[in-house]
Amino acid sequence: MPTFLDNSWFRNIYCNLVENDSARCASGGWFGDGILPNNLAWLAYTVAAFVICFAILNALLGSVIVYIWAWRRVFARFQRRSGPNRWGPFGMLTTVADAIKTMFKEDVVPAEADRLIFNIAPVLMVVPVFMVFAVIPFGAGTFFVDLNVGILFIIAVTSGSVLAVVMAAYGSANRVAIFSGMRSVALLMSYEIPMAISVIGAVMVAGSLSLGRIVEAQDVPFIIVMPLGFLVFAICALAESNQTPFDIAEAESELGSGYLNDYSSMKFGMFYLAEFAAGIAAAAIITTVFLSGWRGWWPIPSQFWFFGKMGAVLFGMMWIRFTWPRLRPDQVMGLAWKGLFELTLINLLSTGIMVAVFADEEAPGDLFSANELWIMAAVNWVVFVVSIWAIGKVLAPKPYRAAMLEAPVQLYPVGVDEMPAVKAAGAAD
Amino acid sequence: MQDYFRQYGLLVIFVAIAIGMPIGMLSLSLLAQRFKVRPSRSSEVKRAAYESGMPPMSPKPTLFNIRYYQYALLFVVFDVETVFLYPWAVKYGVMTQQFGLVALGAMLVFLGVLTVPYLYAWRKRALEWQ
Amino acid sequence: MNLFEVSGSTTAAFWAASALAIGAAVMVVTVKNVFRASIFLAFSFIGVAGLYFVLSAEFIGIVQILVYVGAVSVLVAFAVMLVRDVSGGNRSIGKPVVALVIAALVGASLIFVAYETSWQRIDDIANADAVAGLAGTYVGSDAPGLPSGESIVSAAGADALGAQRGVFADTTGVIGTLLIKDFLLAFEIIGMVLTAALIGALAIMRERRTT
Numbered sequence: 065m066p067t068f069l070d071n072s073w074f075r076n077i078y079c080n081l082v083e084n085d086s087a088r089c090a091s092g093g094w095f096g097d098g099i100l101p102n103n104l105a106w107l108a109y110t111v112a113a114f115v116i117c118f119a120i121l122n123a124l125l126g127s128v129i130v131y132i133w134a135w136r137r138v139f140a141r142f143q144r145r146s147g148p149n150r151w152g153p154f155g156m157l158t159t160v161a162d163a164i165k166t167m168f169k170e171d172v173v174p175a176e177a178d179r180l181i182f183n184i185a186p187v188l189m190v191v192p193v194f195m196v197f198a199v200i201p202f203g204a205g206t207f208f209v210d211l212n213v214g215i216l217f218i219i220a221v222t223s224g225s226v227l228a229v230v231m232a233a234y235g236s237a238n239r240v241a242i243f244s245g246m247r248s249v250a251l252l253m254s255y256e257i258p259m260a261i262s263v264i265g266a267v268m269v270a271g272s273l274s275l276g277r278i279v280e281a282q283d284v285p286f287i288i289v290m291p292l293g294f295l296v297f298a299i300c301a302l303a304e305s306n307q308t309p310f311d312i313a314e315a316e317s318e319l320g321s322g323y324l325n326d327y328s329s330m331k332f333g334m335f336y337l338a339e340f341a342a343g344i345a346a347a348a349i350i351t352t353v354f355l356s357g358w359r360g361w362w363p364i365p366s367q368f369w370f371f372g373k374m375g376a377v378l379f380g381m382m383w384i385r386f387t388w389p390r391l392r393p394d395q396v397m398g399l400a401w402k403g404l405f406e407l408t409l410i411n412l413l414s415t416g417i418m419v420a421v422f423a424d425e426e427a428p429g430d431l432f433s434a435n436e437l438w439i440m441a442a443v444n445w446v447v448f449v450v451s452i453w454a455i456g457k458v459l460a461p462k463p464y465r466a467a468m469l470e471a472p473v474q475l476y477p478v479g480v481d482e483m484p485a486v487k488a489a490g491a492a493d
Numbered sequence: 494m495q496d497y498f499r500q501y502g503l504l505v506i507f508v509a510i511a512i513g514m515p516i517g518m519l520s521l522s523l524l525a526q527r528f529k530v531r532p533s534r535s536s537e538v539k540r541a542a543y544e545s546g547m548p549p550m551s552p553k554p555t556l557f558n559i560r561y562y563q564y565a566l567l568f569v570v571f572d573v574e575t576v577f578l579y580p581w582a583v584k585y586g587v588m589t590q591q592f593g594l595v596a597l598g599a600m601l602v603f604l605g606v607l608t609v610p611y612l613y614a615w616r617k618r619a620l621e622w623q
Numbered sequence: 624m625n626l627f628e629v630s631g632s633t634t635a636a637f638w639a640a641s642a643l644a645i646g647a648a649v650m651v652v653t654v655k656n657v658f659r660a661s662i663f664l665a666f667s668f669i670g671v672a673g674l675y676f677v678l679s680a681e682f683i684g685i686v687q688i689l690v691y692v693g694a695v696s697v698l699v700a701f702a703v704m705l706v707r708d709v710s711g712g713n714r715s716i717g718k719p720v721v722a723l724v725i726a727a728l729v730g731a732s733l734i735f736v737a738y739e740t741s742w743q744r745i746d747d748i749a750n751a752d753a754v755a756g757l758a759g760t761y762v763g764s765d766a767p768g769l770p771s772g773e774s775i776v777s778a779a780g781a782d783a784l785g786a787q788r789g790v791f792a793d794t795t796g797v798i799g800t801l802l803i804k805d806f807l808l809a810f811e812i813i814g815m816v817l818t819a820a821l822i823g824a825l826a827i828m829r830e831r832r833t834t
Contacts, residue, residue: 074503106632109499109502110506113502113503113506113507114506114510117503117506117507117510118510121510121511121514167518167521167522167525167531168522168525168530168531169531170531170532170533170534170535171522171523171526171531171533172535172539172540173540174540174541174542174543175537175540175541175542176542178656178658178659178710180659181658181659181662184662186515186519187512187515187516187519190511190514190515191508191511191512191515194507194511194514195507195508195511198503198504198507198511208503208507209500209501209503209504209507210500211500211501211504211681212681212793212795213681213682213685213795216579216682216685216689216795217685219689220685220686220688220689220692220693221688223688223689223692223693223694224688224692224693226693226697227662227665227692227693227696227697227700230697230700230701231662234658234700234704236542237542238542238543239542240543246561249561249565249697250561250564253564253565253568253694253697254564254568256568256572256693257568257571257572257575260572260575261575261578264578264579264582267579267582267583268582268585268586269586271583271584271585271586271587272583273579273583273795325543326542326543329522329531330518330519330521330522331519333518334515334518334519394621397620397621398620398621401620402615402620405611409604412578413601416585416597416600417597419585419586419589420589420594420596420597423586423587423589423590498632498633498679501676501681502632505636559705561701562698562701562702562705563824563827565694565697565698565701566698566824566827567821567824568694568697568698569690569694569695569698569820570817570820570821570824572689572690572693572694573690573817574817576686576689576690577802577810577813579682579795579799580682580795580796580797580798580799580802581799581802581803582799583795583796583799584796584797584799584800584803585799587796587800588799588800588803588804591804592803592804595803595807596803599802599803599807599810599811602811602814603810603811603813603814604814606811606814606815606817606818607814607817607818607821609818610818610821610822610825611821613822613825614821614825617825619825
């Protein structure tokens with residue numbers, strides 16, 4: 065288990081502060097010994113933790129600003145518009161201006177709202193997303209903590225946002241908010257199960273829940289070794305970020321902004337921040353678990369590899385969001401419970417058999433070599449194609465019954481090529 | 494073992510800052526109201542619940558469908574199931590050597606038992622959105 | 624207080640987590656609004672998870688957050704929203720003496736159990752596998768260089784065991800090993816219990832009405 069001193073940022077700050085801690089700072093800091101005597105080592109520890117923690121969270125806030133700008137620009141390009149282009153070069157300051165504006169907007173609390181619940185909900189929405197970044201390894205030796213329950217920690221903590229949605233929905237005491245909040249909770253809950261099971265394949269191969277160890281195990285990125293796990297995890301991550309094609313909770317034409325309707329000013333800003341930070345968090349998790357995290361080839365530093373891959377994942381997620389139509393609620397729920405759930409179990413089974421086959425020749429707890437991972441990948445791709453085809457057969461929409469088309473009431477069936485001919489009222493015939 | 498507590502000590506500090514940051518932003522916004530930078534001109538109309546421009550129909554909506562409760566029940570059961578998969582998966586590679594196919598078989602039985610009510614739920618259309 | 628000493632910082636963490644758990648629990652029973660009570664219940668669960676972390680049972684702590692905060696408290700919140708009078712429904716039953724007696728009995732029995740239990744540390748757990756696993760030195764019986772048969776603690780592991788007295792290194796893997804090795808039957812029975820729960824959940828669902 066990596067300790068806090070394997071974290072190179074932490075070690076440098078800590079060892080520069082403490083005067084003589086030869087047990088922990090054998091190699092010393094950048095500038096040699098610090099000024100704090102050894103019995104104040106806990107102060108050095110706390111200061112170092114605060115500094116790194118603050119750096120990570122502020123970097124996150126900065127990247128959310130950049131992400132929102134990029135999101136709007138790319139969205140505009142997809143629709144052949146120009147997007148925000150007034151403030152700063154390429155409109156880069158638009159989001160900064162938006163953030164400042166949001167802060168100084170009037171804060172309106174509905175008269176009927178449960179003020180306590182209403183005010184806590186935005187904070188509770190943001191905290192789980194922030195917590196994800198505590199365990200993500202951004203580069204070799206660049207992490208905040210490497211828990212030995214890392215991936216499970218992420219899944220547990222993000223499930224806290226479900227509670228925040230319930231609170232926001234109930235707190236605003238608004239029928240639209242409650243309706244959309246319940247939809248959103250049903251969606252979050254449905255997609256959390258396949259999401260949690262889909263990473264178990266990676267856990268089995270790596271033999272650990274620690275994210276650092278999972279990155280180490282990826283001599284071949286897990287996206288190649290277990291395509292099914294990646295597919296399910298990516299779909300679930302997209303769904304949990306609550307945007308098209310899964311945005312049934314804030315379908316704009318039906319529900320306005322859903323449970324955000326009654327929020328204004330910085331409280332709305334918190335939800336907005338949480339939504340986009342969750343997108344970045346999802347990309348970071350996908351990069352770590354399935355795209356071999358910070359690993360790459362030599363001349364480029366590991367951190368650049370990590371953020372490069374993360375950017376690519378974010379772009380892919382944007383692409384899906386901007387080009388897919390919104391799914392109906394029944395399609396969304398059916399996909400989670402009937403499609404993704406089976407796919408994860410198939411992934412679990414095939415990976416389990418493969419691990420059982422290859423673990424024999426290994427020393428206990430050893431990682432798999434690249435060759436073994438390639439063989440696993442080959443088998444898993446066959447399973448991938450077959451199972452996707454089979455699930456597609458099972459979930460294929462049933463043809464509409466003729467009785468529905470002949471019904472006297474005008475129906476607008478989806479998936480039928482031609483509308484039944486209806487005489488326009490008063491048409492000469 | 495001290496490393497264990499140091500790891501989680503770091504985590505506690507992270508939690509503190511992660512909670513403090515949004516609260517700090519919200520209170521900064523509130524401070525702006527104190528210094529009259531942020532307007533505060535509330536009115537009866539503004540404070541009414543937003544229902545797409547219509548006046549609110551009832552003072553407190555109690556729109557709650559029992560179906561959501563059933564989804565939550567399903568969720569709890571499968572969540573507990575997932576929790577048992579994790580410790581098994583961590584030591585799975587080691588256990589297959591020691592116990593052979595028992596390691597895989599035990600989990601297959603565990604999942605197989607749960608498949609029966611799952612298929613029953615499918616047949617009963619409990620997995621579908623009304 | 625020295626943060627590097629286990630005693631100082633963990634004691635502080637213990638009191639903080641207990642304060643959160645108990646304080647939130649008191650709010651659950653005193654607050655009038657039922658929905659607020661359910662939210663305080665979630666905070667109480669978080670406090671209990673903190674206690675697990677202090678006990679260095681990090682897996683159980685995480686599971687507490689995943690299942691109780693993420694799932695059960697949402698279930699409770701949903702159930703509460705079905706109540707007709709949400710804002711004032713958490714009324715007292717008006718029999719303080721009965722409540723006090725029951726609470727005192729439950730508290731007394733818990734304290735009795737806590738005193739009567741012989742608390743095991745890692746050095747007096749009987750099961751060698753559990754000890755080895757808890758110390759993070761679990762080695763398979765087929766490992767090269769070790770006599771076959773029972774899985775044992777390696778020589779290097781014995782030192783580590785001494786260094787880590789009383790603390791569990793990696794509980795997740797040990798739980799998994801013990802589930803398959805010693806508690807296989809219990810594990811399958813859990814599957815049955817979950818099945819029963821699922822069928823129960825389905826039974827209260829109404830049949831979909833045909834058009």
